[in-house]
Amino acid sequence: MTESSAHPALWPAPHATGAVDATVTVPGSKSVTNRALVLAALSSEPGWLRRPLRSRDTLLMAEALRAMGVGIEEGVGPDGSGEAWRVIPAGLHGPATVDVGNAGTVMRFLPPVASLADGPVHFDGDPRSYERPLHGVIDALRTLGARIDDEARGALPLTVHGAGALDGGPVAIDASSSSQFVSALLLSAPRFNQGVEVRHTGRALPSMPHIRMTVDMLRAVGAQVDEPETGGEPDVWRVSPSALLGRDLTVEPDLSNAQPFLAAALVTGGRVTVPDWPLRTTQPGDALREIFTAMGGSCELTESGLTFTGSGRVHGIDVDLGEVGELTPGIAALAALADSPSTLSGVAHLRLHETDRLAALTKEINNLGGDVTETADGLVIRPRPLHGGVFQTYDDHRMATAAAVIGLAVPGIEVENIGTTAKTLPDFPDLWTGMLDADPDTVGVTPGALGAPTERPGA
Incomplete structure (x- = not known):
């Protein structure tokens, strides 16, 4: 009996078999x-x-x-x-x-x-x-x-x-x-x-x-x-x-909830379009355009929406997330798959969110073989080869979507309580699998395309 069948609450995070190419309509903010x-x-x-x-x-x-x-x-x-x-x-x-x-x-x-x-x-x-x-x-x-x-x-x-x-x-x-x-x-x-x-x-x-x-x-x-x-x-x-x-x-689309889908383009070297991305907004999620570009992608913003394209490699980043702390879990997930270390700072207040997000990210990524250290106001993430395992969410929707991002590159990730995503992103599992099903590329990910630390995911 597999662990998934023994614990029905576990959701097997889909593993990407190629570059995503999809349009994802993100629900409102x-x-x-x-x-x-x-x-x-x-x-x-x-x-x-x-x-x-x-x-x-x-x-x-x-x-x-x-x-x-x-x-x-x-x-x-x-x-x-x-x-x-x-x-x-x-x-x-x-x-x-x-x-x-x-x-x-x-x-x-x-x-x-x-x-x-x-x-x-x-x-x-x-x-x-x-x-x-x-x-x-x-x-x-x-x-x-x-x-x-x-x-x-x-x-x-x-x-x-x-x-x-x-x-x-x-x-x-x-x-x-x-x-x-x-x-x-x-x-x-x-x-x-x-x-x-x-x-x-x-x-x-x-x-x-x-x-x-x-x-x-x-x-x-x-x-x-x-x-x-x-x-x-x-x-x-x-x-x-x-x-x-x-x-x-x-209501504008929730740009922070667009994060895992854009991250999928970055991880797989694919392309994701989010319709109706506003040309001007006060949403913190708009910072993803700059942050994810620095981590290895490129974006084009038009009146019809945002198209983000990944290169297939994820770069580490040194960034102060004080103004956009809710983006930290998704960025930490990418940093664990990167080709160089990352330092995320300015987010001590995340210890008081839905869970202590800094402690939770540290524990769960390290349980998969990662190397994450808490600092006074953030995280230092040194990429390591990751392996499959259960990723606890602590009833935190952003922990769940971060786990899904890691699962794209690392086989065998099982997410505890994926249903917690309903807090702000209803039907996330269907949106996620729909994005992957829209992928026309059926060849496997090129070895090393996701960065050296995950060259052989699960090894």
Whole structure:
């Protein structure tokens, strides 16, 4: 009996037999979808959200807002052009119970919304959610006038005792463990009586593109935002009180979720096209164009999308990923297959994500024969010949997709709980095998084409 049959939860990662050549339509952005849902719920009129992502995290957000009284109707847009959600704002109310799962956006973005509700809103979630930092949002909301019962944990579970309004005003927070602390306050700030002035007082902020995304989306619905990027004080954001406008928003593809598919082109020396890649975006995943080019590929961005072509060799990289930390697992997977060492830095905050991603990547790649060492703020990866084995995911979607990338070059990789990818990328296994099935090249990968360390995968 094989290990896969003994443990049905294990997913045998497909091994590439040639250069991929495929077009992959990536579902919508989780980050955009969940921000758009919050802003639409707080608007003064109904709005449309077109091509939203339907995943665990976004459905949790929608259900949480419904629990507080917001109408969210799922169907097709007014012109019949595809799936869309109609968001109908209403008076926010409790009592309500919110299941955050393990979604950082839900657990951090919604307590400020709940402070505007009339009545108590209780938040709970997966066991891992209890370990993720929430103190920045809790402490800030208390400073701004909210009443929150968390039994001094600074984490879930907790209850926000909404009073129907919140004073708002100035607040200082340390958001160095998560930029979502800043975004959480900014998203609801137009509804605070005094708006908000958020001053970050800690170390360098991680994931700044996500804060830029929040600011851009606020402005798109009529909010007035002063920020460091436009001449404001460093690490200070100000949002004025105002009504928000209902909008008709089309959600961009999730560029970070495009990462494993682009990585497949890099590993196999193939070509992958992602339609509708935006010409301008605040998504952190847009950095893949530069990072993956440095690792050995080339890309062409047109109005129709992005085409990425690999050379069949993966080069090591020395890169600060502080602004794009969510890309780290996929980059680490490629670095393990590279022809030279890599140093990934600026991502100490990943220890507080869905799992401790630095420890998890180190353990799982090393269990396959790799040589990964943790540093204070990242990883040093020295490529070695890898072999097959079970790759644990720790209920982390990006660990699962990283394992799939390694499996392209290394036979015998079995991924524990591939279903965790449903958090942000529904149907990932079908998308992955569909990409490989679209491959017209039936010859084997040329020995050495994946770099010296994996010249004989599994050896």
